Amino acid sequence: MKNTARWAIALVCLLVATTAALAQQKDASGCKDHPMFTRMPGGYWIYKCVDKQFDAHTFVTGAGKTTTVEGRKSTWTYYPQATAKEKPSELQIRRNFEAAIQKAGGKVVGADKGRETFTLTADGKEVWVEVWAEFTGKYGFHDLRHAAASGW
Numbered sequence: 001m002k003n004t005a006r007w008a009i010a011l012v013c014l015l016v017a018t019t020a021a022l023a024q025q026k027d028a029s030g031c032k033d034h035p036m037f038t039r040m041p042g043g044y045w046i047y048k049c050v051d052k053q054f055d056a057h058t059f060v061t062g063a064g065k066t067t068t069v070e071g072r073k074s075t076w077t078y079y080p081q082a083t084a085k086e087k088p089s090e091l092q093i094r095r096n097f098e099a100a101i102q103k104a105g106g107k108v109v110g111a112d113k114g115r116e117t118f119t120l121t122a123d124g125k126e127v128w129v130e131v132w133a134e135f136t137g138k139y140g141f142h143d144l145r146h147a148a149a150s151g152w
Contacts (some may be wrong), residue, residue, distance in 0.1 A: 043081035062110035087137030
């Protein structure tokens with residue numbers, strides 16, 4: 001009887017572990033991480049990525065201030081795994097990007113309402129990056145490079 005109960009408990013534990021592993025979301029088809037920014041720890045997946053050869057984006061440059069920039073626009077959106085035990089704060093996400101941008105020689109341009117904008121120089125051209133984060137743990141960013149700027 002004790003052996004049967006132990007086997008039943010072991011089987012239930014195995015079933016729960018297998019279900020959790022199967023529940024892990026996979027990155028959207030064709031998406032991979034940006035070479036400059038690491039994925040937030042704690043189990044994130046790429047919900048969506050979009051790359052447009054030429055587009056415009058209105059970046060926040062301060063409280064109630066914006067500027068529109070044109071060029072090659074790439075966007076990444078990350079969602080936390082449903083099984084994530086903890087999610088980073090909005091501020092933690094933005095500071096992670098800020099550290100990466102500053103390490104590359106970039107600077108903060110402005111922030112407002114959960115969005116933060118940065119600029120840096122890549123291949124002699126200005127690059128704009130805007131990061132957004134939500135209390136749910138979702139986050140994303142836009143990378144806009146002037147038409148003449150080449151890849152990372």
